Amino acid sequence: MDSIAIAALTIADTRLVHNVLFNIDPTEAFAKVARPPWALASRAVLQPGENFRFAIPPAASESRALVCEEYNALFEEAVKILSGSGGRLVEDVDYTIFEDAGRLLYEGSFVAERVSGVREWYDAHPAPAPGSDDKDALLPEIRTIYDAAAKNFTAVDAWSDALKMMQCQRRANAEFAEKNVQVLIVPTVPVHPTKEAYRKDPIGLNHRLGKVSVIL
Numbered sequence: 001m002d003s004i005a006i007a008a009l010t011i012a013d014t015r016l017v018h019n020v021l022f023n024i025d026p027t028e029a030f031a032k033v034a035r036p037p038w039a040l041a042s043r044a045v046l047q048p049g050e051n052f053r054f055a056i057p058p059a060a061s062e063s064r065a066l067v068c069e070e071y072n073a074l075f076e077e078a079v080k081i082l083s084g085s086g087g088r089l090v091e092d093v094d095y096t097i098f099e100d101a102g103r104l105l106y107e108g109s110f111v112a113e114r115v116s117g118v119r120e121w122y123d124a125h126p127a128p129a130p131g132s133d134d135k136d137a138l139l140p141e142i143r144t145i146y147d148a149a150a151k152n153f154t155a156v157d158a159w160s161d162a163l164k165m166m167q168c169q170r171r172a173n174a175e176f177a178e179k180n181v182q183v184l185i186v187p188t189v190p191v192h193p194t195k196e197a198y199r200k201d202p203i204g205l206n207h208r209l210g211k212v213s214v215i216l
Helices: 009-023 069-083 097-108 109-117 119-124 140-152 155-179 195-200 200-211
Strands: 052-055 087-088
Touching: 052 155, 069 087, 097 109, 097 155, 097 200, 109 119, 109 140, 109 155, 140 200, 195 200
Parallel strands: 052 087
Antiparallel strands: none
16 A cells, blocks of 8 residues: 655665565565556656656645645756656646545555554554553554554444545546546655654654655
8 A cells, every 4th residue: 555665775775675576475465466667657758759748746736735845846847857858747637636545545544554564563562551661662653653543443444445545546547547647746755854843743744754645
């Protein structure tokens, strides 16, 4: 449901991790056949001199409102570069589809997926008793998110949200097919917060950093 980012110091290390991720693990129930990048968009995108159509989050969208002023300006410059490189901006795409999907990921029952992946370990490492000198095995922010996911959602919620996500995917596919859009371009991050800002609102900042770049 979430996207996987590779953080590495060199291109060689990134390629090594990429190759591992793109191989099929027969022991992993959720493993899927990876599609190469050229299968995800028109080949015109990969060929110089050809034209392609791309969409972005509109300047007036909820997502762009989360992006700081400096990064919004840089994003607009990137859009100009794309437009000058054979790209045509499609401005009437309904971006609320992606924002609806983002709310499912960060505010719905899908958060429970993260708990399910470490459930045995999580159950074996409860929070220390009040007044105890024992150190918690989890950061307090992660503990808060996991506790809420474990206690606030039911199996019915999960199935309901799964249906909503599939509906978002259908809407996105139909929208891009109708408007003939090959590429969706989004800001990488909305802001680089300071440590002080993070300490004041770690969960809120996490939501802000993740909501802008939701891809179906």
